Amino acid sequence: MIIGLTSAARVNPYATLLIDELQRRQLPVGFVLSAERGHAGDVWERLKRRGVAGTLRALRRRAAGATKGPQPLVRWAAQRELDLSLPLVQICERAGIERLLVKSLSTSAAADAVFHQGTEVLINAGGGLFRKRLLKAPSRGLLNAHMARLPDLRGVDVLEWSVLLGVQPGITVHWIDGGVDTGAILGFEPLSPAPDDTLESLRERAVLLSATAVADQVARLACGEATELPGTSDMAPQYFALHPRLTDLAAARLAARID
């Protein structure tokens, strides 16, 4: 099975974890389709999207919201002897994975590159919103790990939404189609918060679980054991980025649930 990953970041801990998990299941990654921009490009993109004031606000929020808590990613990486701070280019070199550099994942060149590799499964390890031509390029499709149960919680910040609404957090592995989190569902892996979890550490745990859940589903696809449930329509409720006050409420509910 020819497997590819998407990436849009110079350093991509999730892609590093995915490569490791897939290799442990004897499922080598054939290539990484990368639209990374480098340091200056990252800063420019952030400024373009959020403006100066928005970027500063986001940084302030992040600094204010950073609370001490467990660091599951650090622990996991230490156990596996992985360096999650390494640039993806070095990860690929070490693992012998081809890097296909493209200007943007939205270009037809990106879709052509995926198609010409004879890709069966492309895995979303970053890249934002995908164009239809890229979705059609791999023969089986583009796979995604969504940080909540689908079809119930479509959208963004859904891990925090799960905590806020008091529903089981977890990871849904699904195919990406033209809608927002509407594609066919391969499976759901529940995520249990640890007693000392904060929203930040829970998110790290969700990243780890995403990598294992996707790798498990790719393994099932490879041996023909995967099952699919229908997705949902684009008219089903969509959950949007949380306002900081509701993020605080979610954090309080997480703490209260644990206490």
Add this chain to the structure above:
Amino acid sequence: MPAFLSRILGMLRIAASAGHWRVVLRDLLHRGEPLHEDEAHLRAAMDWLARTQDVAGCGGGLSAGYSFRRGWLPPYPETTGYIIPTFLRYGEHTGDDGWIQRAVRAGDWESEIQLADGGVRGGQGINTEPVVFNTGQVILGWCALHRTTGHDKYLESATRAADWLLQVQDRDGAWRQNTYEDTPHTYHSRVAWPLLEVAAATGEARYRSAAAANLDWVIAQARPNGWVESMSFRCADDPYTHTIAYTYRGLLECGLQLQGDTGVSAMQLAQLGADRLLRRYELNKPDPHAEPWPLPATLNSRWQPSDEGSSCVPGNAQIALLWLRLAVITAQDQAASLRWTNSALKLLDQVKATQSLHSRHDGIRGGVPGSSPVWSWYLRLTYPNWAAKFFADALMETEAAL
């Protein structure tokens, strides 16, 4: 005074104040005002509203607002009426009886200037022609005062006004005479709502029937996508979010009070419209995690913006209030309720960013502009009292929603 002289004088007034320049410069540089706790913004908005009552100098009426060109505007019967419930709620919120007294003075002034036929005078200042929409809004104030004080005189004024509304209503439930440009408007759902308040207070079924008839007419103007025709002031124009919010708020409040098919349809239409507004807002941003761009000032029947360059700030406050009302109403469905609240909080932050808490200028400090940027079409260079009113209402509703 000749028109050109008045224009020159207006321009000199605009240019003469450093406070004006600061606001223009702020909007020119896209620098929002700093955000504070709700309570600070609420207090500033209410103090500004109190100022509009004090400067009007007519006993109880509130100045329509502050204009860079014209200074403090004349008292406005319509908005004075619907600011009464805001004063009453804030009085309850703070436990300060002074706000109740302000509401009483406003209600008494409205009764003093009520026309002999029961209607409420249209426009700013003391005019002679009654207007349907304005009459409905003042009824909301009188009914709220009647509930709070128990004084029958307010219900009598409200009943006289409601009787006049029934007299001028057409057989199909719409109002065509004594309306803006003598055309029917679906934002008159916000006139059906006060009729239901009078029906509840008096037990008279005819007010309820008149409200239901109007709602049936409004609902008949709806498209499958939730859009309602004739929401604008002028037939040829796309509506401002201000009047769009009027329409759906009227439908929502009527849906809560009316039994039967009409009530159910009104509620469904209000929810559908509110959801389309929410999607319009939340899906318009550079990336899914970014803050949405402000709602456009006007929308067309496909829920697309007709003017991307500006936002109608009172409309934004009203839409946030509509979503918060839905959050409170749907509280038993936590997911739905928090979705409404989430978007409302973001939209309210954008309104907060237009309110200066520290300006030295009495017309600006605590007020909320009509447009963002302040020189845009909707009430150019003006701080209308209804912007501060709906902003204050929304901040108080936030407390209930959370």
